[in-house]
Amino acid sequence: MWRRINPNFATFMDMQQNKQNKAIIIWLFTGVFMIIVQVLLGGITRLTGSGLSITEWKPILGALPPMNEAAWQAAFAKYQEIGQAKYINSHFTLSDFKGIYFWEWLHRNWGRLIGIVFFIPFIYFIIKKKIDKSMIVPMIILFLLGGLQGAIGWIMVQSGLNDEDLYVSHIRLAIHFIAALSLLWYTLWFALKLSIPQKNIVSAPSLRKLSGWILALLTLQLFYGAFMAGLHAALSASTWPTINGMWWPMGMFTQGGFLEDITHNPITIQFIHRGLAYLLTILIALWYFRARPFSQLDAVRAVALLVVLLQVLLGVLTVLNSQVKIPLGFALAHQFTGMALLMVLVWARFVTKK
Known part of the structure; x- marks a missing residue:
């Protein structure tokens, strides 16, 4: 009612709401930035042929690269068992392998960092009661989209770890890419919803x-x-x-x-x-x-x-x-x-x- 009677009151309420949600807005836009970087890292991984360099999925231990020469040789040997290494990169030395390993490792670890950046502040905001009930469901959807994106990524990589496929299917790549953009779209929409006043719509x-x-x-x-x-x-x-x-x-x-x-x-x-x-x-x-x-x-x-x-x-x-x-x-x-x-x-x- 007050919004209809007094537009200035509506503007004041929008400003108060934006101030209250300032930390959440910064958090969401940080997530938007990190998703953009992740997609670009995915592009580098694809164009450099790095996507199949890490043949295992270890959500926790996989955050660390091989820590000694023997571990590097073991990782290289596993890569040499797949078709891409046999038929395209048979000339690779350990140094060449380390080059493509880096981009896939960075791509996966940036994804892990995104999960941390979303999860820890989320818990903090709940404890501090900065997130109201209307935000809970969108937040859960956001986490589900993030988890789905990680699962699609691993399924995509796993499909290329064989003796026949030289690259990951471009169809699977497109699905992985669109899933990442869906996460970007949703996070941005949520951030806009909390940051743009009604008077600007x-x-x-x-x-x-x-x-x-x-x-x-x-x-x-x-x-x-x-x-x-x-x-x-x-x-x-x-x-x-x-x-x-x-x-x-x-x-x-x-x-x-x-x-x-x-x-x-x-x-x-x-x-x-x-x-x-x-x-x-x-x-x-x-x-x-x-x-x-x-x-x-x-x-x-x-x-x-x-x-x-x-x-x-x-x-x-x-x-x-x-x-x-x-x-x-x-x-x-x-x-x-x-x-x-x-x-x-x-x-x-x-x-x-x-």
């Missing part, structure tokens, strides 16, 4: 609907981004704006079935990935212009347009520089802006309501 049903469609399309695009990384599909066509000199490239839809082509054919996957990028750019530009009447959306619409244009530019540079191998710097920058675009669009959807 506008009633714009059509914009909210459009942002929902854009988010759905972006999710599909990110899935295809994981396909591109998993299959190193950029190497199949390192030209732009055409694909190997053609707008409708040869080699598409030649795998024997439509579903097989759109999920396993590198040329088809790159064609779809590029097409989705152009469509997303157009739709975000449309959202940008439709949001002009709302001054509260000036910041989010400017950032959204800037990030999508940067994302396209980095995608083009990654493709053009993928002559012999995929350039790690461009690929990671492209992946980072993809996550940034996701976060901006989550922000855009949050600040519009029905």
